[in-house]
Amino acid sequence: MGYLSKAAAASLFLTLFLVSHQIKAHDFNSLLPNNNATNADEVVVARKLAGGKCNWFRGSWVYDASYNPPYDSNCPFIDPEFNCQKYGRPDKSYLKYRWQPSSCSLPRFNGLNLLQQWRGKKIMFVGDSLSLNQWQSLSCMIHSWVPNSKYIFSPFRNGIASVTFQDYGVRILLYHTTYLVDLDSEKVGRVLKLDSIRGGNAWRGMDVLIFDTWHWWTHTGRTQPFDYIQDGGKLYKDMNRLVAFYKGLTTWARWVDRNVDPSKTKVFFQGISPIHYEGKDWNQPSRSCKGETTPYSGTSYPAGIPQSWVVVNKVLSRIKKPVYLLDITYLSQLRKEAHPSVYSGQHSGTDCSHWCLPGLPDTWNDLFYGALFG
Numbered sequence: 001m002g003y004l005s006k007a008a009a010a011s012l013f014l015t016l017f018l019v020s021h022q023i024k025a026h027d028f029n030s031l032l033p034n035n036n037a038t039n040a041d042e043v044v045v046a047r048k049l050a051g052g053k054c055n056w057f058r059g060s061w062v063y064d065a066s067y068n069p070p071y072d073s074n075c076p077f078i079d080p081e082f083n084c085q086k087y088g089r090p091d092k093s094y095l096k097y098r099w100q101p102s103s104c105s106l107p108r109f110n111g112l113n114l115l116q117q118w119r120g121k122k123i124m125f126v127g128d129s130l131s132l133n134q135w136q137s138l139s140c141m142i143h144s145w146v147p148n149s150k151y152i153f154s155p156f157r158n159g160i161a162s163v164t165f166q167d168y169g170v171r172i173l174l175y176h177t178t179y180l181v182d183l184d185s186e187k188v189g190r191v192l193k194l195d196s197i198r199g200g201n202a203w204r205g206m207d208v209l210i211f212d213t214w215h216w217w218t219h220t221g222r223t224q225p226f227d228y229i230q231d232g233g234k235l236y237k238d239m240n241r242l243v244a245f246y247k248g249l250t251t252w253a254r255w256v257d258r259n260v261d262p263s264k265t266k267v268f269f270q271g272i273s274p275i276h277y278e279g280k281d282w283n284q285p286s287r288s289c290k291g292e293t294t295p296y297s298g299t300s301y302p303a304g305i306p307q308s309w310v311v312v313n314k315v316l317s318r319i320k321k322p323v324y325l326l327d328i329t330y331l332s333q334l335r336k337e338a339h340p341s342v343y344s345g346q347h348s349g350t351d352c353s354h355w356c357l358p359g360l361p362d363t364w365n366d367l368f369y370g371a372l373f374g
Contacts, residue, residue, distance in 0.1 A: 054104035056367055057327040061097040061295045061334055069095045069358035070109065075140035077153065077163060080345025082133060084356035089343035091293050094356065099331055099363045107370045111145030114369065115168040118207070124173040126180070126203055127212030130273045133354055134210070135174040137361035138368070139163040142172070160202065175202055178216040178225065181248040188235065189227030194247040196230075200255045209260075210326075210368065211252065212270035214308045215353065217245045246311045253319045260321050268368065269316065271328040272309045276336040276352040289352035292337035301333040324371055328364050335360050 073085040080087065099106070123138075125131040142165065143151065150166040162173040182196040203209055216225065218241060229236045229244055260267055279287030281303035282296045309329050316323055338360040340351040347354075355361050 054101065056101045056104070056106060056370060057331060059099060059101035059331070060299075061331075062100045063093075063096055064098050065096060067096050067098050070362055071140040071144040071358055073358075075136075075143060075357070077136045077139040077143070078357045079132070079136060081129075081347050081351075082136065082340060082354060082357040082359075083345060084340050084343040084359070087340075087343045087345045089341075089356070093293055094335075094337050095358060097295060097335075099366070106366050107374045109141060109366050109369045111142040113373065114142060115146065115149075115165055115170050117373065118168075118170055120169040121207040122171045122173060122205070123208040123210070124175055124203060124206045125210045125212070126175045126177060127210075127270065128176070128178050128215050129354060130215055130270065131174060131210070131212045132176070133273075133357070134212075134270065134361045134364050135161075135172065137357055137359075138365045139172050140357065141362060141365055142170075159199075173206075175199070178213070179248055180211065180213045180252045183226060190225060191228045191230050191235070192226040192244075192248075194229060194231045194244060195251050197251050197255050200259065204259065206265055208266045208268070208372075210268040210270060212273075213249070213252075214245065214272050214312075217241050217248075217308075242307055242311060245308060246315065249311065249315045250318075253315050253323075256323060257320045262322050266372070267321065267323045268371065269312065269323055269325050270364070271326050272306050272312060273353075273355075274306065274329060274333045276339060277350075281333075282336060288350060289336055289339040290341045290350050292341075294337055296334045296336055301330065303333070305329075326364060326367055326371070328367070331363070332360060 073083050078086075085092070125135040125138075143149075143163075146165065146167070149168070152162075152164040152166060154162045154164070156176065159176050160173060161176075162171050164171045177199055179192060180197065180199075182193045182198055184191050184193060184196075219225070227237075229239055231239070231244075231247060256267060276282075276289040276292070279285050281301070282298075283302050306329060312325070316325055335355075338355055340347060340354055340356055342350055343356075344351050344354075
């Protein structure tokens with residue numbers, strides 16, 4: 001699914017407004033203008049950035065030869081899929097970049113402080129393999145601070161995996177779901193239900209929830225995990241994926257409004273993690289993430305704003321309960337070299353979707369930590 005100019009992002013907001021008011025929208029792209037640039041920040045009507053007064057999500061990547069990642073490839077929680085150094089990546093320069101916000105600094109991650117302050121608490125990531133990426137990163141970052149502390153690693157059971165740091169009673173959980181909304185097997189086939197979210201029962205009782213979805217909404221053909229889309233009691237063979245995403249995310253937003261007590265649970269949305277399969281997105285059409293060794297160095301990303309980013313911001317602008325956006329999109333767009341590429345133990349071909357560990361998701365967790373304690 002493509003990217004938008006700044007003006008087109010504003011127009012997509014209008015389209016989403018029409019969809020939310022039951023006015024049929026056949027094709028998002030037909031409603032997108034090509035000029036009249038508008039600042040992306042003006043598109044956001046009312047969202048809560050995790051950085052509060054300081055926008056931690058605008059800045060640049062700074063090369064620092066003295067910078068070392070918070071853990072190494074021996075962390076016991078890293079899947080082979082993300083363990084680029086173990087599986088032969090020859091360069092290490094991608095591990096030497098740190099994120100520097102334009103007008104402030106991020107609080108330094110302190111895993112011991114997190115365990116002490118959140119003793120007895122439960123933190124749950126809810127989402128797809130990008131949530132897996134971030135969950136493993138956070139588990140490794142904490143473990144590096146207390147390497148001799150007892151832990152229990154519980155692999156997936158009924159869709160839930162966890163790491164428990166026993167000395168502190170802190171559980172870091174992952175609930176795997178590709179869409180947040182339900183995907184059921186029925187007589188007609190596999191049905192993606194845009195207005196059903198029974199899986200939310202497993203999310204109750206958490207002290208922190210970090211949600212993520214988008215990656216699978218774009219899949220078609222043999223990699224598409226559903227046969228039909230259900231919306232309002234009607235079955236569709238397919239529909240505009242941005243419209244479907246908006247409807248599904250709106251169902252999730254209603255779940256948050258109905259089920260979350262902000263005095264007991266903090267809610268975050270991971271934001272949109274970009275891909276780097278097509279070099280035209282950074283003005284190098286013949287390239288992909290394979291072979292890249294440095295971030296994109298411009299002050300703005302040539303491809304512009306992902307359409308999915310606009311959908312997320314639209315939904316968050318309408319939600320009533322506090323949901324803090326980890327707005328990772330722009331800073332991650334710049335990191336075209338930070339993917340596993342061909343250096344993955346469990347991924348055939350070239351992976352320009354996920355991220356090496358250690359690597360970029362560690363910065364996502366620096367931002368998460370800052371939002372908790374900054």
